[in-house]
Amino acid sequence: MKQYLIKxxxxxxxxxxxxxxxxxxxxxxxxxDPAEIILRSSGVEPTLEAVDALREELGLNDxxxxxxxxxxxxxLHLDLGQSYRTGRPVAEEIFSRFPATLELTxxxxxxxxxxxIPSGILAALHRHAFVxxxxxxxxxxxxxxxxFWLGLLLIYYFSVKLGIFPVMGRGGLDHLVLPAxxxxxxxxxxxxxxxxxxxxxxLGQDYIKVARARGLKEKLIVGRHALKxxxxxxxxxxxxxxxxxxxxxxxxxxxxxxxGVGKFFVDAIFNRDYPVIQGYALFMAVVFxxxxxxxxxxxxxxxxxxxxxxxxxx
Amino acid sequence: MVDLSQTGGADTISSKTILNVRNLCTYFxxxxxxxxxxxxxxxxxxxxxxxxxxxxxxxxxxxxxxSLLGLIDPPGKIVSGEIYLDGRNLLGLSREELRxxxxxxxxxxxxxxxxxxxxxxxIGTQITETLTCHMGIAGAEAKIKAIEMLKRVGLPHPExxxxxxxxxxxxxxxxxxxxxxxxxMNPRVLIADEPTTALDVTVQAQILYEMxxxxxxxxxxxxxxxxxxxxxxxxxxxVAVMYAGSIxxxxxxxxxxxxxxxxxxxxxxxxIPRLGTKDxxxxxxxxxxxxxxxxxGRCAFLxxxxxxxxxxxxxxxPLEEIIPGHAVACHRVIAAKPEEVTxxxxx
Numbered sequence: 001m002k003q004y005l006i007k008x009x010x011x012x013x014x015x016x017x018x019x020x021x022x023x024x025x026x027x028x029x030x031x032x033d034p035a036e037i038i039l040r041s042s043g044v045e046p047t048l049e050a051v052d053a054l055r056e057e058l059g060l061n062d063x064x065x066x067x068x069x070x071x072x073x074x075x076l077h078l079d080l081g082q083s084y085r086t087g088r089p090v091a092e093e094i095f096s097r098f099p100a101t102l103e104l105t106x107x108x109x110x111x112x113x114x115x116x117i118p119s120g121i122l123a124a125l126h127r128h129a130f131v132x133x134x135x136x137x138x139x140x141x142x143x144x145x146x147x148f149w150l151g152l153l154l155i156y157y158f159s160v161k162l163g164i165f166p167v168m169g170r171g172g173l174d175h176l177v178l179p180a181x182x183x184x185x186x187x188x189x190x191x192x193x194x195x196x197x198x199x200x201x202x203l204g205q206d207y208i209k210v211a212r213a214r215g216l217k218e219k220l221i222v223g224r225h226a227l228k229x230x231x232x233x234x235x236x237x238x239x240x241x242x243x244x245x246x247x248x249x250x251x252x253x254x255x256x257x258x259x260g261v262g263k264f265f266v267d268a269i270f271n272r273d274y275p276v277i278q279g280y281a282l283f284m285a286v287v288f289x290x291x292x293x294x295x296x297x298x299x300x301x302x303x304x305x306x307x308x309x310x311x312x313x314x
Numbered sequence: 315m316v317d318l319s320q321t322g323g324a325d326t327i328s329s330k331t332i333l334n335v336r337n338l339c340t341y342f343x344x345x346x347x348x349x350x351x352x353x354x355x356x357x358x359x360x361x362x363x364x365x366x367x368x369x370x371x372x373x374x375x376x377x378x379x380x381s382l383l384g385l386i387d388p389p390g391k392i393v394s395g396e397i398y399l400d401g402r403n404l405l406g407l408s409r410e411e412l413r414x415x416x417x418x419x420x421x422x423x424x425x426x427x428x429x430x431x432x433x434x435x436x437i438g439t440q441i442t443e444t445l446t447c448h449m450g451i452a453g454a455e456a457k458i459k460a461i462e463m464l465k466r467v468g469l470p471h472p473e474x475x476x477x478x479x480x481x482x483x484x485x486x487x488x489x490x491x492x493x494x495x496x497x498x499m500n501p502r503v504l505i506a507d508e509p510t511t512a513l514d515v516t517v518q519a520q521i522l523y524e525m526x527x528x529x530x531x532x533x534x535x536x537x538x539x540x541x542x543x544x545x546x547x548x549x550x551x552x553v554a555v556m557y558a559g560s561i562x563x564x565x566x567x568x569x570x571x572x573x574x575x576x577x578x579x580x581x582x583x584x585x586i587p588r589l590g591t592k593d594x595x596x597x598x599x600x601x602x603x604x605x606x607x608x609x610x611g612r613c614a615f616l617x618x619x620x621x622x623x624x625x626x627x628x629x630x631x632p633l634e635e636i637i638p639g640h641a642v643a644c645h646r647v648i649a650a651k652p653e654e655v656t657x658x659x660x661x
Contacts (some may be wrong), residue, residue, distance in 0.1 A: 206429035213383055213424070214444050214495065215417030228434050304434060304479045 005301070008293055019285040020075065024068050026281065027274050036062060037272055041084045081281035085271050090279035094261055097282075100170055103262030104252065105245050108187075109178035115188040120195025121222065124203065135192050142189025147248055151182040151255040168257040179256045183248050187241055194237060196232040205229075232303055238260060239295030326536065332502050332535045333359040333382070338395035339375075340381045347607040351377040351390070353559035356633075359503055359535035365400055366538045366550035368582070370603055374559040375539045379505045380535070381422055384412040400502065418448045425508035427488035431480035433646050437464075438476030439506075441498070448499050459498075467494040468524055486517035493525060507539045512642070522548050543586055555579045558614040560603050561633055565640035575642040577619045599629035613645060621646060 027034065035054040039046040055061055059070060074081070080090035123135040159167040160180060168212050202208065203226050211221050250262035257263075262278065267277035301309045332605065340352040352374045359365050361615070367375045369433045376582040381392050382506060384404065399419060416422075424430045441463065442456040442514050457476065464472035468488040480488060489509065496504055497510065509525065510518040526549055538549055546553060553570040555563040555578065565575040580598040594658065601618035604610070612627045619626065626645050633643040642648070 028375075109504035206424060206426060207432045209380075209385065210422065210424050210430045212385055212434065213416055214447070215413050216443065216447055217413065217416070220443070220447075224430050225435070229432070269573075302434065304436075305481050308479065308482065 005297070008296065012289055012293075015289055016286070019282060019289075020069070020072060023278050023281045023285070024071055026202070026278050030272075030274060031271065034058070036272060037274070038084050050206060073281065078297065080282070081275035083268070083273055083276050085273045085276070090275050093264065093276065094279060094283050097259060097264050101249055101262055102245070103170075103176065104179055104183060104249055104258060104260060105242075107139070107176045108184035108245055108249075111180050112186040112188040112191060115184075116191035116195060119192040119226065121199060123192065125201065125222065126201035132196070135189075135196065139189040139193045142186040145186070147182055147186065147251050148255055148275045150185055151178070151252060153176045154182060155255070168255075170259055179252050179258055183245060183252045183253070186248075187245065190241075191234060191238075195230060195234050198233050199226055202226045202229045225294040228302065232299070235295060235299050235302060239292050242291045242295075246284065246287070254288070331358040331360050332400060333504045333537075334396070334398040335378075335382070336396040336398075338378065338397065339390060339393040340377050340386055341393050343389045343391065344607075349606045350559050350608060350609055352381060353609070355395075355556070355561055357554050357556075357561065357564065359537060361502075361535050362530065362533045363551040364536040364538050364549050365452070365554060366540060366546040367554045367556055368540060368543065368546055369556035370541060370599070372603055372606070374606075375541075375556055376507055378556070379422065379507050379537065379539055382503075382505060383416055383422060384409075385416075386410045389435060414448075417444060417496075417501075418499040419501055420503045420505065421499065422491070422508040423492050423496045423499040423509045424503065426512045427485055427492055428480075428512060430549040431488060433480055435479070436476065437478055437483070439478065440559075441491075441495060444495060444498065446611050450653065453481065462500045463494040464491065466497070467491075467528065469494070484517075486521060487511050488515075489513060489521055490524070493521075493528065497528055497532055497534070501534055503537065504529065504534045505539070506536045508541070509538070510545060511540070511542065518545075525549065525560075543582065555582070558609060559606055560614070560643065562615065562628075562643045563641070564633065569637075569640045573640070575636060576615075576644050577621055577646075578615050581618075581620075613643075625649065 033051065033055075035051045035058060036046045038058075039050055039054060044050060055181050059067060062070075071081075082088065083090055083093055086093065103169065119131075119135050119138075123132040126132055155167055155178065158165045164174075166175050169175060203222075206284070208221060208226060211225050212218075216225070246262075249260060250266055253260045253262040254266060261283075265276070265280045266272075268280065315334070335358070336356050338355045339350070342349040343352055345394045351442050355374070355378055357365060357367075362381060366376060366381070369375050371624055377386070377390070380386055382397055382404070384407075393404060395405070399415070407415070438460055440459065440461040441450065445456045445459055446452045460476055461472045464475055469475055469487060475483070475487070475491070480491075483491065489512075493509075496506075506525070510521055513521060524547060536549075538545070540546060553563075553565060553567050554561045555570070555576060557578050563570065563574070563579045564594075569578065571583070574583055578599070581597075584597050585599055587596055599618065604614050604617070610616075611629060613622075613631050616622045616626045623646065628645060631643045631645045631648060632640050634648050635641045636647060
């Protein structure tokens with residue numbers, strides 16, 4: 001297990017190296033001269049002399065590999081440059097906002113699990129019955145309703161008309177409910193269907209029949225024997241969907257004026273704030289890789305076949 | 315011996331038997347029609363004795379076993395019949411009562427040990443949860459009992475085995491675990507559904523030998539479901555030959571092997587390849603089994619029967635006792651005198 005972890009962490013090095021090259025390439029491939037953009041955004045007339053001077057100062061006249069080396073050294077020191085717009089260090093901007101995004105994402109995942117696991121199991125147990133049809137319609141709705149529309153609808157109904165939840169902003173738990181539901185809704189529906197299919201497959205297995213023949217209680221058979229096996233494909237898919245959640249967070253944060261990185265990132269795109277875009281891309285890549293690692297570890301805990309076979313191999 | 319004239323309630327059933335099945339019918343209601351998987355099956359199981367149910371795939375052997383355990387899922391349904399375990403009609407029990415009985419009074423060893431155990435739980439967990447369920451013991455006590463059970467089926471290092479996952483064991487080891495699980499509660503009836511089919515030939519022999527010992531020790535009545543006549547010869551005391559959802563021949567194992575009366579039983583016995591004979595051609599039973607959806611109102615084996623005649627169309631032949639302890643469902647055999655039947659000219 002330990003060796004497996006070390007191996008996985010070791011694999012992170014080439015992945016992160018590749019990611020750093022791509023994100024660095026962003027700034028070089030982007031249209032427009034960064035020096036010119038900086039001057040414009042600070043209200044200085046970008047004359048030829050001023051631009052040249054700034055290019056020299058920023059080291060933009062050096063060969064690309066030297067620029068990359070310099071940038072990479074800075075990244076290793078957690079220095080992602082400074083935002084053109086705010087003038088503050090990008091790392092600081094991201095780190096100060098990320099907890100809000102993480103809070104939102106975790107709440108959405110919690111909502112998703114809370115809804116999708118019971119409804120997936122119920123739909124599988126009552127196949128082709130009312131519950132199953134209901135979950136199918138909901139899955140269709142969840143997959144086709146855009147997040148911004150659902151978010152606005154929820155705000156209108158629960159905040160404006162009923163006044164149960166606040167309209168926007170970050171604060172206590174009540175602030176979290178609507179954004180989390182908006183973010184997790186579509187995924188909860190998808191996951192309920194995924195778990196249903198997976199449960200149906202597992203419930204047809206011989207070991208379930210044998211478990212029944214052993215006289216085990218139905219609750220134990222469904223909740224333990226079947227569920228643990230049925231969760232395996234769901235966990236795999238989850239690792240991939242995490243990106244959708246973070247991506248979706250951008251929209252949800254904008255609707256609910258949630259002070260997370262997503263909203264900050266959208267603002268950066270509108271303002272062509274390249275260091276922020278670059279820093280955000282790099283940061284998200286790191287988050288992604290870590291989440292995938294965590295999912296793999298969870299998988300290893302769920303499935304002894306992987307845990308023990310890999311252990312033997314290493 | 316079986317008295318097939320007994321078709322009534324519990325009071326008429328011999329006290330010597332543990333399990334009495336009378337006229338069991340299990341149908342599957344599919345879109346194509348009603349599949350009569352088990353169609354009027356009756357048999358008895360006695361303590362310490364083994365009844366083998368033999369037949370081709372699709373003859374209703376496994377459905378019979380699952381019906382006994384109350385494990386028929388929709389669209390399947392037990393349509394009629396009686397199943398008495400120690401005089402108690404199982405078909406009158408609630409789901410919960412049936413569940414308590416499964417694994418305790420009636421245990422099952424399933425055909426494929428590779429798929430019979432849950433892959434994500436250790437052997438120990440799977441044994442102890444059964445113990446917790448039926449005996450209410452858990453923790454260290456259950457663990458000790460689990461180790462004891464594995465020892466009983468001849469598994470070396472049981473204290474290591476309980477920590478293993480199914481995929482870490484060989485086929486033979488897994489089937490031993492399944493047998494240990496099945497026998498752990500000292501069941502009254504053990505149903506073994508093709509217990510050795512998925513195993514290597516050498517392991518098969520070992521497992522059969524061990525099963526015979528264990529069955530003898532625990533005095534359970536055994537229903538052995540198989541298509542392997544070698545296994546039947548090894549383990550069975552009585553044999554029921556099933557064809558198209560019905561028993562076509564029923565009798566003592568020696569009677570069945572030495573004096574098979576039904577043409578289907580004869581064909582089955584002939585199909586076994588023998589070593590040391592010049593006859594090198596395999597002799598399969600000709601033709602295909604009939605569709606169970608629209609069974610004809612005559613002998614179901616007729617299209618494949620070598621001896622079929624006009625009289626065979628006169629309705630479904632009843633299972634009739636020809637000589638004491640040997641029953642057969644064949645118009646020709648029933649019509650003929652018993653002396654003529656025992657003549658070997660047809661064999």
